[in-house]
Amino acid sequence: MARPLRIEFPGAIYHVTARGNARQAIVCDDEDRAVFLVCLGEVVLRFGWVCHAYCLMDNHYHLLIETPEGNVSRGMRQLNGVVTQRLNRRHRRVGHLFQGRFKAILVEREPYLVELCRYVVLNPIRAGLVRQLERYSWSSYPATRGLVDGPGWFSPDWVLGQFGPRRAVAQRRYAEFVADGMGRPSPWSAVRGQTLLGSESFVDSMRPLLDEKQTLKEIPRGQRLLHRPSLTQLFPKGVRADKRVRDLTIRTACVDYGYSMATIANHAGIHYSTVSKIVKGER
Structure with a gap:
């Protein structure tokens, strides 16, 4: 199967996932998880991303990131490379940690971003790891909910802004919104061509970029x-x-x-x- 084309431009928003090699665990303990989040923070700051939501599971992770500089591919290569390097060193091993390339779906902000933020943080409950999201420390839910101080590189402001101007009220409404998400249909049924999640007009607006990327692939590597x-x-x-x-x-x-x-x-x-x-x- 051909790889989906990666569309990049300033301000693009993506749902990004990456899985462990052969579906094996990426992280083995809380120290591994802490290392991953440190690496994520470094990449978010270095590449100027806005991280709207994240969730680290044992054998995969989810990110919702906005890229003001249109650099998702470079940043993700850095992230997976540094995580591999540091965790391999910690466990005294060599070889691949992740299975192939990361997967990135370009997302239309309205109305999909807030729905995906809910979907991402519900992963631990869907997987049966916890019954209450407050008990899962490795997602953005506790910080967005206001239960803990989030890392400096994490940005819940846009998400909370969807639930009102007063922060405490917005945090409570956010929690209610997330709790209401269990059992709802997956947003992925609307994904187009493994690449786009958005309205018809959004998909149409992206077609010129898809055509440009396809043409670029046909240009000899030396010219590129x-x-x-x-x-x-x-x-x-x-x-x-x-x-x-x-x-x-x-x-x-x-x-x-x-x-x-x-x-x-x-x-x-x-x-x-x-x-x-x-x-x-x-x-």
Whole structure:
């Protein structure tokens, strides 16, 4: 089956999911879960995302993110790469943590975003992990509900704004809205072509972008990369001194911009095998 085309533009909103390799667990304990959320926060801040909702399960996760800079692919590669790197190091293992690429569905804000925010945080109840969402610490529900202080990178303001201007009232109405979501039909029945969730007019407005992406795929790879940044631009002064930033930049150069691992190794002054391990998430 062909991969769905990824539509990216400033302000795009996505429901993003990623699953563990062979449906195995991504996280094994609360320390793993905390590591994941730290990585998520770093990526949200670095790429300027707005995170409207999230839920980390054992073998997959859900995100609802808004991308003011139109950079979901780059950010998600960073997220899954860093999570793999840190959890593999913690458990002294190598290899893939995630199953293939992440899945991203482009979402029309009205009326779908608030419904998806409810769907995402209800995952622990649907999976039978808890009976009360207040008891599940690894989703955005407790922070949106006002039960805990959320991390600085999490943004419940838009969601709560749908339930009124007074925060305490909005939080109570939000809780009622979420509780009313159990048993309701899944919003995914309206997804078009594995890519879009929105009205007919929204889907029609996205068709030119889909056509543009399809045309781009037909252009020879060498022509597509003519205007990519140079390695000198990608590796400014100071990048090599910070190993974590260096590793992320190496993955970006290889995965996003198509530089060969040998070329990157020569430019960065490190061994080819080191670059290979970084790109594969083994470091």
